[in-house]
Amino acid sequence: MANSMLEFDIAIIGGGGAGIPAAIEVGRAGGSAAVLEQAEECGGTAAISGGGCCIVGTPLQKSHGIEDTPDLAFEDWVKWGGGSADEVWARYYLEHTLHDLYYWAENCGAKWVDMKFQEGNRVLRWHRPENNGLGLMTALIKTAESMPNIKIMTRTGAGKLLTKNGRVVGVTASSNNETIEIFSKAVVVATGGFNSNLDMVLEVRPEFQKFRVMEGSGFGAKGIGHKMIKELGGYLTHMDHIWFYVYATPDYRDPQQRRGLVFRMTPGYIWFNQQGRRFHNESVTGGASATPALLAQNPPHAWAVLDHPMTAKMDVADPYYRRGDVIDHAKVQELLDNSPYIRKADSLEDLGKKIEVDLASFLSEVKDYNDAFDRGLETEPKFGKSLKLSKRFDTPPYYAIQLFPLARKNFGGVKTDLRCRVLNKHFEPIPGLYAAGEVSGMAGGHINGRNGLEGTMLGPSVFSGRVAGAWAAHEAGFGPGFVGKPNRP
Ligand SMILES: Cc1cc2nc3c(=O)[nH]c(=O)nc-3n(C[C@H](O)[C@H](O)[C@H](O)COP(=O)(O)OP(=O)(O)OC[C@H]3O[C@@H](n4cnc5c(N)ncnc54)[C@H](O)[C@@H]3O)c2cc1C
Numbered sequence: 001m002a003n004s005m006l007e008f009d010i011a012i013i014g015g016g017g018a019g020i021p022a023a024i025e026v027g028r029a030g031g032s033a034a035v036l037e038q039a040e041e042c043g044g045t046a047a048i049s050g051g052g053c054c055i056v057g058t059p060l061q062k063s064h065g066i067e068d069t070p071d072l073a074f075e076d077w078v079k080w081g082g083g084s085a086d087e088v089w090a091r092y093y094l095e096h097t098l099h100d101l102y103y104w105a106e107n108c109g110a111k112w113v114d115m116k117f118q119e120g121n122r123v124l125r126w127h128r129p130e131n132n133g134l135g136l137m138t139a140l141i142k143t144a145e146s147m148p149n150i151k152i153m154t155r156t157g158a159g160k161l162l163t164k165n166g167r168v169v170g171v172t173a174s175s176n177n178e179t180i181e182i183f184s185k186a187v188v189v190a191t192g193g194f195n196s197n198l199d200m201v202l203e204v205r206p207e208f209q210k211f212r213v214m215e216g217s218g219f220g221a222k223g224i225g226h227k228m229i230k231e232l233g234g235y236l237t238h239m240d241h242i243w244f245y246v247y248a249t250p251d252y253r254d255p256q257q258r259r260g261l262v263f264r265m266t267p268g269y270i271w272f273n274q275q276g277r278r279f280h281n282e283s284v285t286g287g288a289s290a291t292p293a294l295l296a297q298n299p300p301h302a303w304a305v306l307d308h309p310m311t312a313k314m315d316v317a318d319p320y321y322r323r324g325d326v327i328d329h330a331k332v333q334e335l336l337d338n339s340p341y342i343r344k345a346d347s348l349e350d351l352g353k354k355i356e357v358d359l360a361s362f363l364s365e366v367k368d369y370n371d372a373f374d375r376g377l378e379t380e381p382k383f384g385k386s387l388k389l390s391k392r393f394d395t396p397p398y399y400a401i402q403l404f405p406l407a408r409k410n411f412g413g414v415k416t417d418l419r420c421r422v423l424n425k426h427f428e429p430i431p432g433l434y435a436a437g438e439v440s441g442m443a444g445g446h447i448n449g450r451n452g453l454e455g456t457m458l459g460p461s462v463f464s465g466r467v468a469g470a471w472a473a474h475e476a477g478f479g480p481g482f483v484g485k486p487n488r489p
Helices: 019-029 044-048 059-063 070-080 087-107 132-145 198-204 206-210 224-231 290-295 329-338 348-354 359-374 458-475
Strands: 004-007 010-013 033-036 112-116 126-129 150-153 157-164 167-175 178-183 186-189 242-245 248-250 260-264 270-272 302-306 342-345 398-403 406-410 421-423 429-435
Touching (some): 019 132, 019 150, 059 112, 087 112, 087 132, 157 178, 224 429, 248 398, 260 406, 270 359, 342 348, 429 458
Parallel strands (some): 010 033, 010 186
Antiparallel strands (some): 112 126, 167 178, 302 398
């Protein structure tokens, strides 16, 4: 028995990268919406993300002399997706990124500040907002909060979808130990992915059961929305398409020892397998390159070796290790000093002994690497790693950080049509039910395919959130649905 009942035109489950844009669309169409967010504040994984979005044909690209078109981006996207990208959704997204993501986000108060190269792209198109994902989400959340017809309910976890005569008519939720029933004309599920639920990851990727794999998405990415939708007969697709990263180490502060910490910006480090051999160009860290290289090792883990000055650049992608957009170096040092997955020694020889690799191979690899600097080479000969941002290993203490694969992004999920209506196994919409963002494999079910060009998670999540919100509002009697402005000649 519910403690209270509420009524809105649209109920949105999840206040992250897709849920907040969905709310903005409902609000702008004139409908009322409740955003149910289980955490203390909105933002989700999107707020801790790098914020990078794959966007095409922008003023920022033009200011760098880059000519980019949806056609060029589409070719890169489909090729990189390894044959399993949803081409219809990819095309739809890419044509809409300029007006319906870049300018739209600016209009909500975000600012695009720079771009970065990402593997698989022929031009720079990964656009970073000011203050990363937090900056983008802060602007969007403020926009939603300013709308009188949007009610944001934090610390409110959604439980079960409510149905009547085969139609979704609301959702149950709990807040402060009270049960609420929220009735609505349609529900948008925007609960994010499932990469912080190791059991679900191992269920779809059983081959990882024999290795150590870490949970690596936002805290709320537990797959609750997938379960709710599956219960109602929603079709889940490409669930095994998970983007793993390997520059991550277990979070020793996690009592369950399941979470991983990604650390970036360590250009000098080199990686060793347990045989004491380097096996990859460490400056190429993407999910389609570094991940298969590490997984091919026996056992499938590695040691990232750094000397003392290199640790100064270490950026741990977790809110505990940052103050806003600034690295908290004291916390990073705390990690280096305390993690049982990190070894420290005053000589490379002692470090090699501590990590129990083949010592002769280990020392000879470091010597070869250092020789490349002594010879004034621009790249080291073994894998062609550029030495521009790197240095010799010569300043103790030396550190070895143990790396394991980390499940980061879901490229598969709930199948939807181009209106984000959830489809059943007959590919027919379940009345009143919409899904957007990572729960729907970022958009539509599997917009990326096996690999992502980067920026192709948050971008499609925000975009599909808008699409879902606009069409849900339309179904409830508000607005024309999602129209947008495609970037076509
Ligand atoms: C560290 C990190 C960096 C990243 N960087 C990038 C990047 O630079 N570019 C890029 O494209 N992608 C990036 N990603 C991926 C991207 O952030 C996500 O794909 C995106 O945020 C997904 O948006 P979403 O709205 O689907 O999920 P989220 O943003 O995670 O939002 C889902 C929300 O739903 C809430 N929720 C879940 N279940 C319930 C429930 N039952 N009741 C109520 N609320 C619930 C969650 O608490 C959460 O707030 C990154 C991911 C990580 C982990």
